[in-house]
Amino acid sequence: MEQFQSAYQEEKERLDRTLETIDRKLEQLRSIPVYTGHDFTEQLLEENREMQRQQLEQSHREPYFGRLDFEEQGKSMSPLYIGKVGVSGEDVREPIVIDWRAPVASLFYSFTGGDHAEYEAPEGLIEGLVYLKRNIVIRKGILERVVDTFNKDSDGPAVSDEFLVYRLGENKDNRLRDIVSTIQAEQDKIIRAAKNTALIIQGVAGSGKTTVALHRLAFLLYQYKEQIKAERMVIFAPNLMFIDYISEVLPELGVGDIMQSTFSHWALQILGIQNDGLLVSDTDSLVRWFDSSEKGNEALEDSLLPGRYKGSLEFKSVLDEYLEHTAPNIVPVIDFEPWEGKRLPYKMIEQWFEDEYRHYKVAERKERVLARIHRWIEMELKKSPSAAVMKERKKKAQQREKAYAKKWPELEALALYRSLFIPSKAESQEIQAITDKIPKGIFKETQAYLKKGMLHEEDMAALLYIYSGIQEINGNLTFDHVVIDEAQDFSPFQVAVLDRFVKGHSFTILGDLSQGIHYYKGVRKWEEMQTLFDPEETAYFALTRSYRSTMEIIDFANEILKRGVGSELLAVPVFRSGDPVRLEPAYGDDRLRIISATLEQASSHDYRTVALLTRTLHEAELLHTYLLEKSVEAHLINGDKTQYEGGISVLPVYLSKGLEFDAVIVTDVDQDHYGPSDAKLLYVGCTRALHELWLLHGEKLPDYVVATS
Numbered sequence: 001m002e003q004f005q006s007a008y009q010e011e012k013e014r015l016d017r018t019l020e021t022i023d024r025k026l027e028q029l030r031s032i033p034v035y036t037g038h039d040f041t042e043q044l045l046e047e048n049r050e051m052q053r054q055q056l057e058q059s060h061r062e063p064y065f066g067r068l069d070f071e072e073q074g075k076s077m078s079p080l081y082i083g084k085v086g087v088s089g090e091d092v093r094e095p096i097v098i099d100w101r102a103p104v105a106s107l108f109y110s111f112t113g114g115d116h117a118e119y120e121a122p123e124g125l126i127e128g129l130v131y132l133k134r135n136i137v138i139r140k141g142i143l144e145r146v147v148d149t150f151n152k153d154s155d156g157p158a159v160s161d162e163f164l165v166y167r168l169g170e171n172k173d174n175r176l177r178d179i180v181s182t183i184q185a186e187q188d189k190i191i192r193a194a195k196n197t198a199l200i201i202q203g204v205a206g207s208g209k210t211t212v213a214l215h216r217l218a219f220l221l222y223q224y225k226e227q228i229k230a231e232r233m234v235i236f237a238p239n240l241m242f243i244d245y246i247s248e249v250l251p252e253l254g255v256g257d258i259m260q261s262t263f264s265h266w267a268l269q270i271l272g273i274q275n276d277g278l279l280v281s282d283t284d285s286l287v288r289w290f291d292s293s294e295k296g297n298e299a300l301e302d303s304l305l306p307g308r309y310k311g312s313l314e315f316k317s318v319l320d321e322y323l324e325h326t327a328p329n330i331v332p333v334i335d336f337e338p339w340e341g342k343r344l345p346y347k348m349i350e351q352w353f354e355d356e357y358r359h360y361k362v363a364e365r366k367e368r369v370l371a372r373i374h375r376w377i378e379m380e381l382k383k384s385p386s387a388a389v390m391k392e393r394k395k396k397a398q399q400r401e402k403a404y405a406k407k408w409p410e411l412e413a414l415a416l417y418r419s420l421f422i423p424s425k426a427e428s429q430e431i432q433a434i435t436d437k438i439p440k441g442i443f444k445e446t447q448a449y450l451k452k453g454m455l456h457e458e459d460m461a462a463l464l465y466i467y468s469g470i471q472e473i474n475g476n477l478t479f480d481h482v483v484i485d486e487a488q489d490f491s492p493f494q495v496a497v498l499d500r501f502v503k504g505h506s507f508t509i510l511g512d513l514s515q516g517i518h519y520y521k522g523v524r525k526w527e528e529m530q531t532l533f534d535p536e537e538t539a540y541f542a543l544t545r546s547y548r549s550t551m552e553i554i555d556f557a558n559e560i561l562k563r564g565v566g567s568e569l570l571a572v573p574v575f576r577s578g579d580p581v582r583l584e585p586a587y588g589d590d591r592l593r594i595i596s597a598t599l600e601q602a603s604s605h606d607y608r609t610v611a612l613l614t615r616t617l618h619e620a621e622l623l624h625t626y627l628l629e630k631s632v633e634a635h636l637i638n639g640d641k642t643q644y645e646g647g648i649s650v651l652p653v654y655l656s657k658g659l660e661f662d663a664v665i666v667t668d669v670d671q672d673h674y675g676p677s678d679a680k681l682l683y684v685g686c687t688r689a690l691h692e693l694w695l696l697h698g699e700k701l702p703d704y705v706v707a708t709s
């Protein structure tokens with residue numbers, strides 16, 4: 001107790017001194033009049049001062065969250081204070097707060113006890129001794145808590161989880177938060193991994209994948225300031241609501257302007273396609289798979305699953321063959337005759353196309369050849385015997401040039417994709433030799449909906465692949481870094497296409513195979529993605545510790561995985577105990593009454609988020625209507641929702657992926673709703689809960705559900 005008092009007092013004094021320094025610096029900055037003139041250099045300086053002002057104001061509220069007493073070999077021990085942004089002292093070379101992304105700050109995360117500590121600095125490996133690792137909670141400039149996670153002088157040598165457990169026990173609101181004060185060593189390794197590597201991360205539910213990816217972006221921007229721009233980074237997420245849910249983390253870390261999108265949205269933008277009913281909406285696709293009673297099953301072969309086939313490298317080879325066939329065949333086999341008696345032979349045009357412009361992608365080659373023909377016409381016109389003849393020829397040439405250009409095939413990705421499935425009569429035989437390789441059912445289905453002017457999400461990779469095969473991908477379209485979240489639902493083909501838009505294979509690809517509920521698309525093994533890269537271009541990490549849920553919830557969910565999927569990717573809980581998982585009957589006439597009562601029970605705690613998870617969207621809609629009639633304020637989440645409001649949410653379990661709630665109630669857990677191939681779906685539902693979980697069940701529980709305590 002005495003020791004705690006003195007630690008608290010010591011930190012209080014240090015905090016007062018730090019705040020005084022920040023105040024002084026702020027005062028100094030504020031005393032400089034704001035520049036409103038037109039001088040560019042002055043404007044930049046003003047922008048810089050404004051940024052510093054904002055950072056210092058942020059630091060004033062919470063200057064740091066951690067302290068590490070480190071003695072570098074051959075130097076004296078000094079306490080390092082670590083915060084979200086660095087603050088320099090009166091002497092700018094002496095930081096009073098170190099940015100969490102700085103090399104030395106990595107010790108705060110990677111140190112797991114022992115007599116030796118080291119970190120990688122630009123000048124080489126720095127070694128030394130850690131005496132103290134301390135977590136410090138400051139809110140609005142007031143010191144609230146001091147917890148020593150490691151103290152060399154105390155008996156317990158290992159780093160304790162006490163502070164982490166305290167943080168995990170807090171209730172969550174409707175946004176994901178930063179974790180800078182408690183990043184774990186295994187997560188830190190991923191966050192700080194080098195830029196030009198395709199990182200593939202398998203992480204169990206709640207292992208912090210999304211959070212880690214966002215921190216990694218903040219780290220990359222800090223570490224590679226000169227090479228990476230925020231506006232050249234992107235996060236691909238499963239839907240717009242999820243993007244809203246994660247939207248606070250980057251601003252909290254002082255990083256903005258990073259594009260967050262779904263793959264389809266981005267692809268449509270590149271392709272210049274307006275999404276006015278052309279693309280079947282994500283909701284429709286999801287309902288097609290999850291609400292349909294004729295749902296297929298996981299054992300279906302890829303050739304029967306359009307999403308998996310169209311995401312395969314096999315389909316990519318078909319497109320390669322098609323593009324090879326299309327590219328050399330685009331010069332119309334006719335001479336060009338701008339007026340009677342003047343001819344530009346086909347052979348000459350073909351030679352320009354085949355030889356002179358061969359270094360360009362085919363769409364650019366076409367543009368260049370047509371421009372060259374235009375120049376040729378102008379030269380020939382100048383040779384006309386009189387102004388009147390020249391005028392006459394010019395008129396004719398203009399019409400014929402237009403007509404000739406139309407004879408060239410339209411080099412647009414969508415047009416080419418359509419002609420693969422709906423070829424013109426002239427081409428049908430040659431194209432058929434290629435399309436015979438596409439499974440019949442998939443070919444027919446695609447042809448039918450393309451004829452109706454529709455597209456599916458699963459066609460996007462192919463369209464972009466064709467696009468990148470015919471068009472130059474210029475600097476504006478390329479990314480410095482790409483994050484793919486929920487990557488188990490991404491196909492290898494999507495990643496291969498994206499690779500054409502990314503500099504140096506700079507990817508962070510995160511997912512969990514145990515949450516691969518969309519078995520009709522995505523990957524079954526990470527090797528499917530690893531093989532896209534050379535071994536030295538890629539690295540694999542596994543995160544096995546789960547931070548979201550209590551031990552009771554994780555043990556329960558693990559059991560579902562073991563029994564229902566035979567999976568070995570089980571989560572290891574942090575030692576945080578809560579109430580046992582409750583399995584309670586709720587069916588027949590009592591079903592709705594019990595659901596309401598359980599919801600009331602869950603809401604009686606001061607939880608900020610509670611979810612009712614149903615098996616289908618239709619059931620969620622019915623339940624939501626029932627709750628509204630009972631004047632319960634609940635939000636229905638369907639696939640079209642773009643915002644996550646928190647409070648009580650009612651949603652189908654498949655839409656809960658990526659989200660988390662203080663308490664979760666899964667309804668209708670019985671063999672009708674959760675068949676033998678739905679264990680992963682139920683696993684996803686259970687692992688959304690932080691503190692409490694109820695399973696309201698029907699007469700016959702699925703075999704893979706058993707009470708664990």
Ligand SMILES: Nc1ncnc2c1ncn2[C@@H]1O[C@H](COP(=O)(O)OP(=O)(O)OP(=O)(O)O)[C@@H](O)[C@H]1O
Nearest residue numbers: 179182183184205206207208209210211547548658
């Ligand atoms: N080191 C940590 N310290 C504190 N909280 C953490 C830490 N790592 C993860 N968390 C918390 O665990 C929860 C799960 O994190 P996150 O959603 O990023 O995990 P995930 O692996 O993407 O989960 P899922 O695959 O189930 O969607 C979040 O509330 C996050 O804040």
